Amino acid sequence: MINIQTVHLDNLDQLVPLFDEYRVFYKQNSDASSAYSFLEDRINNKESVIFLATMDGKAVGFTQLFFSFSSVSLQPSLILNDLYVLKAFRNKNIASNLLEQAKSYCITHNYKGLALETAIDNPAQKLYEKLGWKKDSDCFHYFWKSN
Numbered sequence: 577m578i579n580i581q582t583v584h585l586d587n588l589d590q591l592v593p594l595f596d597e598y599r600v601f602y603k604q605n606s607d608a609s610s611a612y613s614f615l616e617d618r619i620n621n622k623e624s625v626i627f628l629a630t631m632d633g634k635a636v637g638f639t640q641l642f643f644s645f646s647s648v649s650l651q652p653s654l655i656l657n658d659l660y661v662l663k664a665f666r667n668k669n670i671a672s673n674l675l676e677q678a679k680s681y682c683i684t685h686n687y688k689g690l691a692l693e694t695a696i697d698n699p700a701q702k703l704y705e706k707l708g709w710k711k712d713s714d715c716f717h718y719f720w721k722s723n
Contacts, residue, residue, distance in 0.1 A: 583626035590635045598660040637661035639674040651688035
C-alpha cells in the first residue's frame with residue numbers, strides 16, 4: 577500500500593537518501609549532507625512543501641513544490657519542481673499518487689494551479705497529460721544562467 581505524507585524535520589532522514597539519488601540521476605555528485613541541509617532550509621524557511629511516498633515503511637518517491645505568484649491573476653501558485661520514484665517502484669501508481677496529492681494540496685489551499693517543466697523526451701509526459709495537465713503551446717520558456 578502506498579502512503580503519502582508531508583515531510584517535516586522529524587521525518588527528513590527518510591527523504592535524504594532518495595533526494596540524493598534523485599540528484600545523482602540528474603548527473604550531480606552524491607552529497608547527502610548538503611542534500612539534508614538544503615531540504616532542512618526549505619522546511620525551516622517554509623519555502624517548499626514536500627510529499628514522501630512510502631511502501632511498507634520504505635521511502636520510494638517524493639515530490640517537492642515551491643511557492644510562486646501570478647502578478648496578472650493576483651493569485652499564488654505552485655511549481656512542481658521535483659518528482660522522483662525509485663526505478664524498482666515505477667509503474668506502481670506512486671507518481672500518480674504524488675501528483676494527485678500535489679493537486680489536492682493546491683485545491684485545499686486555494687492556489688491558482690501547478691506548473692512543471694520537463695524534458696521534451698521525458699516519458700512521464702504521458703502521465704501528466706493523463707492526469708489533466710496541459711502542455712503550454714502559447715509560451716516559450718527561457719532561463720538565464722549566472723555562471
